[in-house]
Amino acid sequence: MNKSIKVSVPATVSNVGPGFDIMGFALNVPVEEMILTIKQKPEIKIKKITGDKNKLPFDINKNTATVALKKMLDKLNTNIGIELEINKKLNSGSGLGSSAASAVASVFALNEILNKPFSKNELLEFALQGEAVASGSIHADNVAPCLFGGFILIRDYNPIDLIKIKSPKNLFCSVLHPQFEIKTSDARKLIKKNYTLKELLTQTSNAAGLVTALLKSDYELIKRSLNDVVAEPARAKLIPGFYEIKNRALENGALGCSISGSGPSIFAFSKSLDEAINIGNEMKKVSSRYTKKNIIYVSSINNDGPQVI
Amino acid sequence: MNKSIKVSVPATVSNVGPGFDIMGFALNVPVEEMILTIKQKPEIKIKKITGDKNKLPFDINKNTATVALKKMLDKLNTNIGIELEINKKLNSGSGLGSSAASAVASVFALNEILNKPFSKNELLEFALQGEAVASGSIHADNVAPCLFGGFILIRDYNPIDLIKIKSPKNLFCSVLHPQFEIKTSDARKLIKKNYTLKELLTQTSNAAGLVTALLKSDYELIKRSLNDVVAEPARAKLIPGFYEIKNRALENGALGCSISGSGPSIFAFSKSLDEAINIGNEMKKVSSRYTKKNIIYVSSINNDGPQVI
Numbered sequence: 001m002n003k004s005i006k007v008s009v010p011a012t013v014s015n016v017g018p019g020f021d022i023m024g025f026a027l028n029v030p031v032e033e034m035i036l037t038i039k040q041k042p043e044i045k046i047k048k049i050t051g052d053k054n055k056l057p058f059d060i061n062k063n064t065a066t067v068a069l070k071k072m073l074d075k076l077n078t079n080i081g082i083e084l085e086i087n088k089k090l091n092s093g094s095g096l097g098s099s100a101a102s103a104v105a106s107v108f109a110l111n112e113i114l115n116k117p118f119s120k121n122e123l124l125e126f127a128l129q130g131e132a133v134a135s136g137s138i139h140a141d142n143v144a145p146c147l148f149g150g151f152i153l154i155r156d157y158n159p160i161d162l163i164k165i166k167s168p169k170n171l172f173c174s175v176l177h178p179q180f181e182i183k184t185s186d187a188r189k190l191i192k193k194n195y196t197l198k199e200l201l202t203q204t205s206n207a208a209g210l211v212t213a214l215l216k217s218d219y220e221l222i223k224r225s226l227n228d229v230v231a232e233p234a235r236a237k238l239i240p241g242f243y244e245i246k247n248r249a250l251e252n253g254a255l256g257c258s259i260s261g262s263g264p265s266i267f268a269f270s271k272s273l274d275e276a277i278n279i280g281n282e283m284k285k286v287s288s289r290y291t292k293k294n295i296i297y298v299s300s301i302n303n304d305g306p307q308v309i
Numbered sequence: 310m311n312k313s314i315k316v317s318v319p320a321t322v323s324n325v326g327p328g329f330d331i332m333g334f335a336l337n338v339p340v341e342e343m344i345l346t347i348k349q350k351p352e353i354k355i356k357k358i359t360g361d362k363n364k365l366p367f368d369i370n371k372n373t374a375t376v377a378l379k380k381m382l383d384k385l386n387t388n389i390g391i392e393l394e395i396n397k398k399l400n401s402g403s404g405l406g407s408s409a410a411s412a413v414a415s416v417f418a419l420n421e422i423l424n425k426p427f428s429k430n431e432l433l434e435f436a437l438q439g440e441a442v443a444s445g446s447i448h449a450d451n452v453a454p455c456l457f458g459g460f461i462l463i464r465d466y467n468p469i470d471l472i473k474i475k476s477p478k479n480l481f482c483s484v485l486h487p488q489f490e491i492k493t494s495d496a497r498k499l500i501k502k503n504y505t506l507k508e509l510l511t512q513t514s515n516a517a518g519l520v521t522a523l524l525k526s527d528y529e530l531i532k533r534s535l536n537d538v539v540a541e542p543a544r545a546k547l548i549p550g551f552y553e554i555k556n557r558a559l560e561n562g563a564l565g566c567s568i569s570g571s572g573p574s575i576f577a578f579s580k581s582l583d584e585a586i587n588i589g590n591e592m593k594k595v596s597s598r599y600t601k602k603n604i605i606y607v608s609s610i611n612n613d614g615p616q617v618i
Binding site: 018019020021022023153154155156161163165191192193194195196197199200201203204205206207208209210211212215216221224225230 | 328463474503504505513516517525
């Protein structure tokens with residue numbers, strides 16, 4: 001009999017204003033789902049991918065889910081047969097950590113089905129290596145919040161030093177996803193290579209302000225700290241109507257608003273579900289003037305990471 | 310009869326590693342003392358300054374204490390006679406917030422004697438303007454921790470946005486003061502005007518790491534986060550033997566070590582008073598090879614600010 005497990009992993013918002021390249025957080029909605037089945041035949045296979053409009057590779061050396069799995073099997077030094085069904089509820093190129101979600105889902109699922117031979121810190125390494133095939137280099141700002149939940153600060157990579165910050169209780173997030181794709185590599189090219197001392201100090205004090213705000217549940221300080229002088233000013237032009245959308249969110253009470261990952265998704269914080277729903281709808285209204293199709297997600301912050309469902 | 314008050318205000322360490330220009334904290338030792346006396350004759354006068362080796366001005370338009378007082382009296386729109394005795398236990402040019410301490414002491418003392426017409430936030434404005442005559446521009450990274458105690462993050466100046474972070478309970482500080490003077494203006498000239506993206510990200514993630522560490526009382530994270538890519542590498546050469554002193558502190562268990570303000574004082578954190586005493590002595594041993602006279606202070610963190618004594 002084949003043993004099977006179904007898991008759900010969270011979408012993630014990376015960058016988080018002044019936390020460019022060093023912060024990310026996880027959402028309860030949307031999630032990506034995956035079914036992992038142990039097979040007799042010792043091979044890794046992707047049986048089915050739904051919801052991706054045929055964009056993602058079935059080649060197990062190119063899909064982040066199977067690359068991560070292979071790293072894990074190498075470490076286990078074993079030859080298990082594995083079959084995956086991937087339900088891509090997160091579109092690739094949305095800026096919501098789609099490739100990270102696949103990498104986390106597969107290693108989390110296999111670890112659960114094998115009775116947890118690895119710690120989450122070990123799973124992180126496999127998932128990072130999996131996600132690197134999509135982004136071209138090791139980045140933890142989606143993978144880490146996807147796996148651990150909450151807000152994650154990546155203090156260093158050598159060695160990796162992650163700090164988890166649990167979300168304030170009443171923090172909600174509206175995400176607008178205008179339906180077009182931005183390539184991470186294109187968005188990265190827009191980031192300036194050099195900064196003035198003043199820019200450095202602004203980014204530093206706001207990032208320190210943001211983590212303080214989260215740890216103290218100081219909602220107004222979240223709002224004041226959500227200033228980014230690195231990514232947002234460089235990438236705003238990739239998203240038609242960005243500043244109008246942001247202003248609409250702020251006018252409706254959002255505790256800050258910025259680009260999720262390399263976009264085009266835009267996130268905004270608020271203090272209640274009702275506000276978050278209203279802000280999402282208002283953002284969509286503005287974005288609809290520029291982009292035909294827009295999806296809104298409204299979510300609390302996921303503090304736990306992946307789940308078996 | 311003349312009414313008189315004696316106050317004690319804390320020395321402060323500004324910059325704090327990755328918190329260059331945006332953070333400072335207050336010490337319980339050393340302190341500066343001041344006696345303020347209300348007089349009949351409506352004039353401001355500095356009667357006596359001790360402990361400063363005749364370096365500080367008696368001119369009330371040049372001493373930070375009296376400039377701050379004048380700003381406060383302007384706001385009160387009154388003509389009180391005031392006489393000050395300043396006991397400079399903090400040397401100017403030591404990097405321990407001496408000029409800020411004088412500015413805070415005088416406005417705090419007058420506010421107390423007048424039954425607190427002003428809030429601490431209002432006193433901050435007067436003290437900042439007083440301290441500016443010494444430093445040439447408005448800087449809050451000594452004045453704010455001196456007035457409020459604890460660690461202070463300065464998120465912004467327009468308008469000023471200070472965030473107080475109470476010190477972890479068991480945090481101690483060793484301060485080595487090699488007895489020579491560094492002019493703040495000379496030290497500032499050494500700071501680079503431009504930074505790479507990598508430098509910006511390193512400073513940002515470490516500053517965020519440091520405030521997280523303080524808020525979570527995570528002593529090991531304090532140590533890992535106390536990396537500064539802006540001021541320390543530029544200014545180390547001003548302090549003979551700096552890296553040897555720092556290494557000696559770290560070898561003896563210090564939770565990080567860096568330059569206080571623009572130097573020459575050097576601070577090191579530790580988890581117990583015994584460790585702090587030992588680390589101070591070890592730092593002094595190394596520094597004595599380079600600088601003839603060295604003073605050591607060992608202190609807990611002052612969480613309250615000035616006191617009436």
